[in-house]
Amino acid sequence: LHQLHNNSKKGVDFILLASVFCLLFIGLMAVKGSSQPLWEMWMKRGIGIAFFFKRQLTYILLGILVLYLISKVNYLVFKTISLFAFILGLVLLVFVLFCAPMKGVHRWIRVGPVGFMPSALANVSLILYLSRYISMKSEVRNNNINLRDTIALTILMFGVPSYLMALQPNAPAVVIYGVIGVGILFISGFRLRSYFQILIFTALLIFGRYVVLGYETDRLRGWITQLTDFHKGSYQVFQSLIALGSGGLTGVGYGNSVQKFLYLPEIHTDFIAAYIGEEFGFLGILIILGLYLVFVFRGFLIAVRVEDTFGKLVASGITLSIGIPAIIHLGVVVGLLPVVGVALPLVSYQGSLIILQLFSVGILLNISSQTGCYLPFWYVIKSSATECLSKIIRKIDIVNDKLEKHPLYRVAALLAILITILVGIIQLVIWLKK
Amino acid sequence: MKSILGFSELRRHRRASVMNQIFVVIIILLALRFFYFQILKHPELLQIREKQSLRIERVSALRGEILDRDGVVLTESKPAKSLYACPKEVSSKEWLSKKLEDITGISEIKILKQLNSEKQFVCIKRKIDDSLAIRLDAYGIRGLYLLTENKRYYPLHEISADVLGFVDIDNQGLSGLELCYNAVLNGRDGLRRTYYTGWGTEIPSRTVMLIPPSNGEDVHISLSKDVQKIVEEELRRYAFKYDIAGGIVIVMEPYTGEILAMADYPFFDPNSFLKYSADIYNTNGAIQELVESKPILFMIMTAGGIERKELSLKESSFGKPKLADYFSSFREIDTELLNSLSHYLGKSIKSEYLRLFGVGRKTGIDLPFESDGALSLYTLRYGGEGIFMTPIQITETMAIVANDGIATPPVLAKKQTQGAMKNEENSSKSNRVILKGTSHVLKQALLNSVNRNTREMHIEGYPIGGIGFEFLDRSGQPLAGAGFTGFKDDNDPENRFVVFTMIKIPRDSKKESDFVKVAQKLFRTITYETIRVLELKEIDNERKSSLR
Numbered sequence: 001l002h003q004l005h006n007n008s009k010k011g012v013d014f015i016l017l018a019s020v021f022c023l024l025f026i027g028l029m030a031v032k033g034s035s036q037p038l039w040e041m042w043m044k045r046g047i048g049i050a051f052f053f054k055r056q057l058t059y060i061l062l063g064i065l066v067l068y069l070i071s072k073v074n075y076l077v078f079k080t081i082s083l084f085a086f087i088l089g090l091v092l093l094v095f096v097l098f099c100a101p102m103k104g105v106h107r108w109i110r111v112g113p114v115g116f117m118p119s120a121l122a123n124v125s126l127i128l129y130l131s132r133y134i135s136m137k138s139e140v141r142n143n144n145i146n147l148r149d150t151i152a153l154t155i156l157m158f159g160v161p162s163y164l165m166a167l168q169p170n171a172p173a174v175v176i177y178g179v180i181g182v183g184i185l186f187i188s189g190f191r192l193r194s195y196f197q198i199l200i201f202t203a204l205l206i207f208g209r210y211v212v213l214g215y216e217t218d219r220l221r222g223w224i225t226q227l228t229d230f231h232k233g234s235y236q237v238f239q240s241l242i243a244l245g246s247g248g249l250t251g252v253g254y255g256n257s258v259q260k261f262l263y264l265p266e267i268h269t270d271f272i273a274a275y276i277g278e279e280f281g282f283l284g285i286l287i288i289l290g291l292y293l294v295f296v297f298r299g300f301l302i303a304v305r306v307e308d309t310f311g312k313l314v315a316s317g318i319t320l321s322i323g324i325p326a327i328i329h330l331g332v333v334v335g336l337l338p339v340v341g342v343a344l345p346l347v348s349y350q351g352s353l354i355i356l357q358l359f360s361v362g363i364l365l366n367i368s369s370q371t372g373c374y375l376p377f378w379y380v381i382k383s384s385a386t387e388c389l390s391k392i393i394r395k396i397d398i399v400n401d402k403l404e405k406h407p408l409y410r411v412a413a414l415l416a417i418l419i420t421i422l423v424g425i426i427q428l429v430i431w432l433k434k
Numbered sequence: 435m436k437s438i439l440g441f442s443e444l445r446r447h448r449r450a451s452v453m454n455q456i457f458v459v460i461i462i463l464l465a466l467r468f469f470y471f472q473i474l475k476h477p478e479l480l481q482i483r484e485k486q487s488l489r490i491e492r493v494s495a496l497r498g499e500i501l502d503r504d505g506v507v508l509t510e511s512k513p514a515k516s517l518y519a520c521p522k523e524v525s526s527k528e529w530l531s532k533k534l535e536d537i538t539g540i541s542e543i544k545i546l547k548q549l550n551s552e553k554q555f556v557c558i559k560r561k562i563d564d565s566l567a568i569r570l571d572a573y574g575i576r577g578l579y580l581l582t583e584n585k586r587y588y589p590l591h592e593i594s595a596d597v598l599g600f601v602d603i604d605n606q607g608l609s610g611l612e613l614c615y616n617a618v619l620n621g622r623d624g625l626r627r628t629y630y631t632g633w634g635t636e637i638p639s640r641t642v643m644l645i646p647p648s649n650g651e652d653v654h655i656s657l658s659k660d661v662q663k664i665v666e667e668e669l670r671r672y673a674f675k676y677d678i679a680g681g682i683v684i685v686m687e688p689y690t691g692e693i694l695a696m697a698d699y700p701f702f703d704p705n706s707f708l709k710y711s712a713d714i715y716n717t718n719g720a721i722q723e724l725v726e727s728k729p730i731l732f733m734i735m736t737a738g739g740i741e742r743k744e745l746s747l748k749e750s751s752f753g754k755p756k757l758a759d760y761f762s763s764f765r766e767i768d769t770e771l772l773n774s775l776s777h778y779l780g781k782s783i784k785s786e787y788l789r790l791f792g793v794g795r796k797t798g799i800d801l802p803f804e805s806d807g808a809l810s811l812y813t814l815r816y817g818g819e820g821i822f823m824t825p826i827q828i829t830e831t832m833a834i835v836a837n838d839g840i841a842t843p844p845v846l847a848k849k850q851t852q853g854a855m856k857n858e859e860n861s862s863k864s865n866r867v868i869l870k871g872t873s874h875v876l877k878q879a880l881l882n883s884v885n886r887n888t889r890e891m892h893i894e895g896y897p898i899g900g901i902g903f904e905f906l907d908r909s910g911q912p913l914a915g916a917g918f919t920g921f922k923d924d925n926d927p928e929n930r931f932v933v934f935t936m937i938k939i940p941r942d943s944k945k946e947s948d949f950v951k952v953a954q955k956l957f958r959t960i961t962y963e964t965i966r967v968l969e970l971k972e973i974d975n976e977r978k979s980s981l982r
Contacts (some may be wrong), residue, residue, distance in 0.1 A: 037631065187453060189445040230471075242486070244471045245479020258487050258640070262632030282472040289461050289468075300454040304447050316450060327460055334467045408451050411458060 012071055013368035016298035019291045020361055024060055027347030031056045034260045034275040035268040052268055052349050063358030070362025079310050082128035089125035092118035093164040106168045115351050119173035122161050124360055126181055127317030130157055134188045135309040172340035176324055183320040184313050223338035230335055237335045239264040240271050243278040251281030268349045270341045273333040290419060296323045297412050305371040315367045318360045487629050495621030497605050498650030500598060502659045508598055514585035515567035517558040520633050521549045523577035560603055561585045592701040594662045596718045600704035613802045618850055621650035651851035656692030661685055664963040669699040676952050680938040682719045682825045685964055688833035689927045691842035696720045721804040724822035727903040728772055729764040730831055731821055735775050738787030740872045744779055747879055752778040762883035764901050790867045793823060797830050799844040828919055829934040836921035836930050839873035840866050891958045896965060897923040902950045915939060916949035918957040933961050
């Protein structure tokens with residue numbers, strides 16, 4: 001209790017929090033703009049004005065509340081409940097198969113107007129339980145893992161949930177789940193031999209099913225064609241590329257998208273980056289990429305900073321759980337990956353899932369507060385300006401000193417400088433042209 | 435002892451940074467890919483988008499209205515709904531086509547064929563009835579759209595249909611004044627740039643008007659709705675009473691040439707002209723029917739004889755009785771008399787006066803497809819047979835006599851919104867055909883003939899003159915019709931008007947009746963009613979001006 005009390009008083013990573021809020025704000029505005037033709041069309045069926053915007057706003061506000069509360073709870077609490085969370089995830093994955101299908105798939109559990117996706121909970125529970133499992137093993141077994149553990153990991157933690165997800169069917173969830181797990185295993189520092197054992201088992205389990213059943217091979221074939229000639233790609237990707245291409249450098253302006261008018265299906269969820277690219281152009285996309293880069297960078301920084309193995313792995317896992325879907329989404333939108341239907345985390349309209357994502361971010365923030373080198377969350381809000389400023393400067397100095405020593409810092413700093421110069425030059429050219 | 439955990443921690447740090455670097459590389463790759471499409475492929479993709487969703491469209495101008503001499507609207511352009519479908523949105527095409535067959539009456543197979551087409555948007559039926567549109571809207575069927583267009587509507591239905599004509603589905607004039615003044619009424623279409631949604635519906639907020647349409651101008655015509663209504667009611671009444679197959683009436687002001695009424699029975703409703711036989715809506719007998727009217731030819735030749743001092747109405751000439759008597763007993767004017775007169779006058783006088791009175795030549799009335807009449811070189815040289823005139827030509831001949839020998843071409847359109855009709859400058863102005871004295875002699879003879887012999891035609895206080903005629907159909911049937919044409923005289927030339935009435939009887943009619951008498955009665959009724967209407971208007975106008 002003493003530790004809990006102490007932790008809650010320490011500051012959280014403000015930069016990470018700022019990037020999350022920026023993404024939430026951009027997402028809210030993008031959902032408002034992109035969903036307009038959709039609710040207008042569905043008004044006859046009883047959907048109200050700006051339906052998606054209102055819902056997204058509600059979920060974001062609820063999510064921020066959850067984020068605040070979770071950031072106040074010591075993350076070690078989740079270590080104790082991780083097994084329960086994992087079992088709950090499995091139970092819900094079984095339960096969803098008996099729920100009424102939506103568009104032919106069993107992905108959502110509906111309770112009244114609220115929908116819930118068990119595969120997203122499975123991701124969080126995997127992060128928590130896998131981190132606990134590895135942290136406990138590493139403490140007693142010199143980071144080595146025997147065959148029994150390999151089989152247990154592969155079948156229990158990867159095999160069963162991903163098979164259940166494949167039954168829904170939900171290929172993107174399987175991929176994200178697998179990549180997060182593999183990512184955590186990689187960061188956990190396992191010897192590569194053990195790592196590859198698990199990797200091969202997992203790969204066999206996941207892809208074996210698809211190869212045997214021949215599921216989605218057409219989609220993969222279409223994707224290969226699309227990589228060579230974008231004109232021949234799937235309808236959605238082609239429309240997405242039209243949206244991006246017509247946006248150009250600075251975009252067509254907020255609210256002026258044409259592709260949102262029923263050319264690009266699911267624009268407010270699975271293709272929101274295309275919408276942002278159309279209305280805000282390449283510069284808008286650079287901002288989105290930059291914000292995710294900041295998030296991932298800060299996430300891994302927290303993982304590096306925290307001394308506790310569990311915290312380290314959870315921080316990495318949460319960073320991956322936001323970063324990987326973002327990369328998949330952006331890859332799909334730009335035609336690099338096959339269409340899988342993955343929402344852009346923190347940005348797309350995805351119902352109650354945004355609460356779960358902010359819940360994860362809350363854990364990440366709590367871990368960041370353990371390191372004790374971030375700004376106090378309440379400083380920014382409550383402290384007087386002068387007092388805060390001096391403390392901020394002092395803290396920044398400390399952070400900077402520590403950061404400069406880190407090898408990643410140079411890469412990120414160089415990239416940030418390059419992006420800033422590039423954006424500056426482009427803005428200057430536009431200004432001169434006008 | 436070296437801490438195992440410490441060693442592992444170092445590895446974890448390294449791996450986390452490797453993971454971070456992988457992310458950085460992926461994000462740079464993504465940024466490059468975005469750069470490729472958003473910057474390098476921008477022109478190509480923009481072109482694809484515009485081809486897909488942008489359309490440059492013609493904006494049809496609002497068609498101008500046609501108004502009568504008192505400003506009564508005779509045609510209206512009303513918004514009407516057109517039924518379109520978006521096949522992509524339709525869940526069950528079979529069900530929808532069946533449902534639409536029940537509602538609209540269009541064949542199910544035809545609708546299904548359209549719904550199965552590759553098009554994004556198909557037209558089911560254009561300009562449907564309001565009641566049908568309300569019904570369809572109430573159903574709220576997914577994939578069906580009602581778009582607004584302008585529909586030409588004739589609020590007075592059959593009244594003056596032959597003069598007004600009608601338009602096609604695209605609001606282009608097909609006959610009558612609608613065709614004649616199509617360019618004036620139509621205006622100039624505009625151009626607009628608009629974006630369409632993926633389902634083929636327009637995005638109103640993205641529409642930019644490139645060239646605004648300039649709406650058509652209103653055309654004010656000389657026709658009087660009240661006179662026209664009386665004429666049509668009377669024609670219908672007479673048709674019912676005397677079982678006649680057709681009838682033509684023209685009322686014209688000789689001083690201005692303005693047509694007050696023009697009707698060709700049987701009538702049709704231009705709102706639904708396709709329900710009628712093509713002979714009814716495609717022809718206007720008043721300007722196309724060919725009539726061999728010997729009394730009129732006799733009058734023209736007599737006018738020539740008087741002008742050249744070869745004849746006198748009060749004396750007998752070329753072995754015939756007094757010519758003035760023929761006006762009252764017009765039945766005696768036969769081919770033999772016309773031939774004798776023709777020989778007596780000589781071909782130069784005859785042909786000159788026939789030309790002066792406009793026989794064999796269009797009157798120039800502003801209606802399409804006017805007939806020339808028939809005047810061959812042979813008939814011009816020899817005899818008086820085989821000369822055919824149209825009702826409007828006969829009316830014009832009578833108008834010359836009534837207007838003291840001055841011919842004013844018949845005209846319908848008086849002015850357009852922006853002032854005088856553009857074609858007015860080109861049309862021939864009034865010109866003197868015969869001397870005032872000659873016209874006076876003829877007028878007197880016509881007035882006397884009505885006063886003396888057809889007393890039942892008398893209207894108290896108003897001098898009426900005129901002449902009846904029977905005519906043979908060109909196909910040689912014994913009696914194909916009869917008519918009467920005359921005028922209401924007045925000291926003020928502006929208060930005179932000419933009336934032409936003609937009835938046609940069916941070839942197989944066995945009903946024995948003096949059809950000239952019927953035409954005379956019709957003439958008298960219409961003249962009487964026209965006087966009444968015009969005088970009531972005069973009183974009304976005076977009252978209005980005194981109130982002011």
